[in-house]
Amino acid sequence: MDDRTEAAKEGLAGAVPVRRNTTALHRRFPTIAHMRQHARRHVPHFVFEYMDGGAGADVGIAHNWAALDAVELVPRYGVMPSLPPVDVELFGRKYAAPIGIAPMGGPALAWPGGDAALARAAQRARVPYTLGTVGGITIEEAAKLAPDVLWFQLYRLARNDHALGMDLVRRAEAAGAHVLVLTIDVPVRTTRSREAAVGLGRGPFRPDLPMLIDMLCSPAWLAALMRHGRPKFSNIKAYAGPNASGDEVIRFTREHLGGAFTWDEIARFRDRWRGPLVLKGILHPQDAGKAVAMGIEGIWVSNHGGRQIEALPPAIDVLPAIAAEVASRAVIIMDSGIRSGLDVIRAIALGAHATFAGKAFLWGLGALGEAGPGHVIDLVIEEARAALGQIGAHSLAQARSAVTRHPGAFVFP
Numbered sequence: 001m002d003d004r005t006e007a008a009k010e011g012l013a014g015a016v017p018v019r020r021n022t023t024a025l026h027r028r029f030p031t032i033a034h035m036r037q038h039a040r041r042h043v044p045h046f047v048f049e050y051m052d053g054g055a056g057a058d059v060g061i062a063h064n065w066a067a068l069d070a071v072e073l074v075p076r077y078g079v080m081p082s083l084p085p086v087d088v089e090l091f092g093r094k095y096a097a098p099i100g101i102a103p104m105g106g107p108a109l110a111w112p113g114g115d116a117a118l119a120r121a122a123q124r125a126r127v128p129y130t131l132g133t134v135g136g137i138t139i140e141e142a143a144k145l146a147p148d149v150l151w152f153q154l155y156r157l158a159r160n161d162h163a164l165g166m167d168l169v170r171r172a173e174a175a176g177a178h179v180l181v182l183t184i185d186v187p188v189r190t191t192r193s194r195e196a197a198v199g200l201g202r203g204p205f206r207p208d209l210p211m212l213i214d215m216l217c218s219p220a221w222l223a224a225l226m227r228h229g230r231p232k233f234s235n236i237k238a239y240a241g242p243n244a245s246g247d248e249v250i251r252f253t254r255e256h257l258g259g260a261f262t263w264d265e266i267a268r269f270r271d272r273w274r275g276p277l278v279l280k281g282i283l284h285p286q287d288a289g290k291a292v293a294m295g296i297e298g299i300w301v302s303n304h305g306g307r308q309i310e311a312l313p314p315a316i317d318v319l320p321a322i323a324a325e326v327a328s329r330a331v332i333i334m335d336s337g338i339r340s341g342l343d344v345i346r347a348i349a350l351g352a353h354a355t356f357a358g359k360a361f362l363w364g365l366g367a368l369g370e371a372g373p374g375h376v377i378d379l380v381i382e383e384a385r386a387a388l389g390q391i392g393a394h395s396l397a398q399a400r401s402a403v404t405r406h407p408g409a410f411v412f413p
């Protein structure tokens with residue numbers, strides 16, 4: 001039995017050591033789907049609706065999952081003495097696996113203290129961790145927790161000639177973030193019906209009676225809330241005034257953040273940021289080509305996990321066309337729907353260099369609290385190695401030449 005106690009080395013105030021008994025964890029949560037199932041009962045109902053829901057009636061999420069499930073890999077046998085490693089190099093830095101943590105605004109709602117737990121798990125496992133503009137810890141805190149794997153995601157904050165966005169970039173650079181990710185796929189705020197129905201998404205967080213009852217029915221989540229306090233937009237706080245309350249920071253953020261970067265604005269960030277720059281939310285090969293022609297090093301193929309509008313194509317279905325356009329000139333990243341190591345290998349086989357996941361990590365937090373993200377990473381790595389072994393690929397590079405059947409593949413005119 002592998003019984004590991006991992007005290008947080010440079011923890012934030014209130015961090016609790018993460019104790020992981022991996023054999024017992026595998027029995028309780030043999031897949032990420034099991035963690036999702038448990039998270040549904042383990043966190044308050046309004047929290048689960050926030051972390052699990054998508055745009056409209058969740059059709060975009062369903063399409064993402066179905067599109068990945070439909071990708072078949074044809075095995076070659078008699079060639080596999082042992083399971084291959086899955087380590088990967090991205091932008092000149094080595095990572096343990098082609099899975100990273102996507103930027104998210106809500107880990108601290110999924111599980112109070114969730115941002116720090118994600119950062120620690122990524123550092124421990126050596127996989128990329130992307131802190132979001134509206135994440136729950138500051139860039140500087142994230143750099144302490146995840147110094148070797150930190151990426152930073154920026155939303156558009158255009159007021160005063162992008163003063164705030166540019167300052168966040170300065171802070172990311174000073175803190176040693178390795179990669180800057182510009183998210184371009186939120187030109188508008190759309191309705192996520194499950195969020196709206198539980199009273200989230202508009203204005204400051206004001207728990208009503210049903211929410212309070214929900215919280216009382218989730219004692220472990222509530223205890224984490226007591227330890228870590230209410231979720232906050234930590235990076236933005238510095239700009240909202242020295243004495244700004246949590247609600248004022250939320251209001252300030254809503255006033256300043258919005259719209260999608262234009263190509264001219266992207267060019268300005270390209271000039272400013274000296275490290276690798278990634279555009280997140282690309283779904284058209286021509287946009288990928290345009291970005292690469294501007295000197296962007298990474299193309300993040302994504303439909304925002306089905307959270308924008310339901311008619312966006314699944315990222316996996318546009319991936320081959322985008323890879324055909326730019327894979328020899330840029331790092332191709334894919335997210336939206338990744339729920340297993342097998343999904344990761346499907347994406348690699350169709351042209352991605354690496355994948356990221358959002359909801360899978362939130363389900364991990366929701367099911368297991370601080371120990372969740374580490375278990376998600378362990379499962380994904382184990383499943384990815386098994387998938388390579390099964391199809392007879394000795395490496396991720398070899399998986400790229402696997403024979404596949406991909407019924408949803410987009411053909412662009």
Ligand SMILES: Cc1cc2nc3c(=O)[nH]c(=O)nc-3n(C[C@H](O)[C@H](O)[C@H](O)COP(=O)(O)O)c2cc1C
Nearest residue numbers: 102103104105132183304305335336337357358359
């Ligand atoms: C609760 C939640 C909050 C998110 N917040 C952000 C964000 O602040 N910035 C961003 O670029 N993407 C955000 N995303 C999108 C993720 O980065 C990622 O693209 C998406 O979750 C991938 O799909 P998956 O959830 O199916 O893995 C968010 C996703 C979720 C689930």
